[in-house]
Amino acid sequence: MAYVTAQHLKYQYPGSSDLALNDISFSVRPGEFIGIVGKNGSGKSSLCQAIAGLIPNFYKGAYGGKLLIDEMEVRGADAGALCSKVGIVFQNPFNQVTGAKLTVYEEIAFGLENLGIPREEMKRRMEEAMELLHISQYKERYPFDLSGGQMQRMAIAGILAMRPEVMVLDEPVSQLDPQGRREVFEAVRLLSRQGITIFMAEHNMEQIADFSDRIILLHEGRLVCVDTPRAVFSRDDLAQYGVQPPVFTRLARNAGVRLEDGTYPVTLEEAEELFAAKRRME
Numbered sequence: 001m002a003y004v005t006a007q008h009l010k011y012q013y014p015g016s017s018d019l020a021l022n023d024i025s026f027s028v029r030p031g032e033f034i035g036i037v038g039k040n041g042s043g044k045s046s047l048c049q050a051i052a053g054l055i056p057n058f059y060k061g062a063y064g065g066k067l068l069i070d071e072m073e074v075r076g077a078d079a080g081a082l083c084s085k086v087g088i089v090f091q092n093p094f095n096q097v098t099g100a101k102l103t104v105y106e107e108i109a110f111g112l113e114n115l116g117i118p119r120e121e122m123k124r125r126m127e128e129a130m131e132l133l134h135i136s137q138y139k140e141r142y143p144f145d146l147s148g149g150q151m152q153r154m155a156i157a158g159i160l161a162m163r164p165e166v167m168v169l170d171e172p173v174s175q176l177d178p179q180g181r182r183e184v185f186e187a188v189r190l191l192s193r194q195g196i197t198i199f200m201a202e203h204n205m206e207q208i209a210d211f212s213d214r215i216i217l218l219h220e221g222r223l224v225c226v227d228t229p230r231a232v233f234s235r236d237d238l239a240q241y242g243v244q245p246p247v248f249t250r251l252a253r254n255a256g257v258r259l260e261d262g263t264y265p266v267t268l269e270e271a272e273e274l275f276a277a278k279r280r281m282e
């Protein structure tokens, strides 16, 4: 499984005078679930595209530093090699459907066909991906007849069938209803448990705190920190980056209730446990 390393990564869109990514460095272990947060325009999507190699292979502009997946530098990497290492899922499921396929099955097969995978192997991978994402029962459906959550899971299955070691998801649930959000988050959690390294940009801090091993906080193209959800959301200076911590963190902070290491809880479970312990002490 893959390590992902950014070394002084810089990027400027063509015609722009600001750096969308400004000297970003981090190292992520295989199988980590990394949340990417920051206010609008902070560089989340740009970072997602740089990890997936769309920047600078597809989007031109000024690029500096390196993004490595294991030993492979994404810049200039062969498209086939890149697809077997890293896949990307975007915000709007509708934009990811080819529009040329009549069934969910054919839609998921599309990427694999382009990779020239033998038939039998392809079939095996597809069945596996559809099962994992709980969409096998829709395989004969017309792709546009799916709900948003089902469609997004279909997009993820298409990427998953290519067996990437790293999966990047840029706000994959922001267009979905609560049911669809849950379906997709649970699906991504399963992928993470299979050892796939996950990068996920997301605005919902409760969910990102719950799912992430570590969080990358961006501000104006710079990396503010990469740390555990508790460490990130316990920072005193979050407001200045336009990020509001999860509601549980705010409640605990207002009540002056901290964990032993001085951080505040970030999930419902952590907060409940802490408040219960506090009551027992009183």
Ligand SMILES: Nc1ncnc2c1ncn2[C@@H]1O[C@H](COP(=O)(O)OP(=O)(O)OP(=O)(O)O)[C@@H](O)[C@H]1O
Pocket: 013, 014, 016, 018, 020, 038, 039, 040, 041, 042, 043, 044, 045, 046, 047
């Ligand atoms: N295609 C583009 N051309 C020029 N500038 C761009 C382009 N895409 C993004 N930018 C600029 O790059 C910076 C980072 O944008 P980016 O889309 O990565 O932010 P983001 O954190 O994903 O924002 P959001 O929360 O709105 O999705 C912003 O200043 C944005 O205006």
Ligand SMILES: [Mg+2]
Pocket: 044, 045, 046, 170
């Ligand atoms: Mg974005």
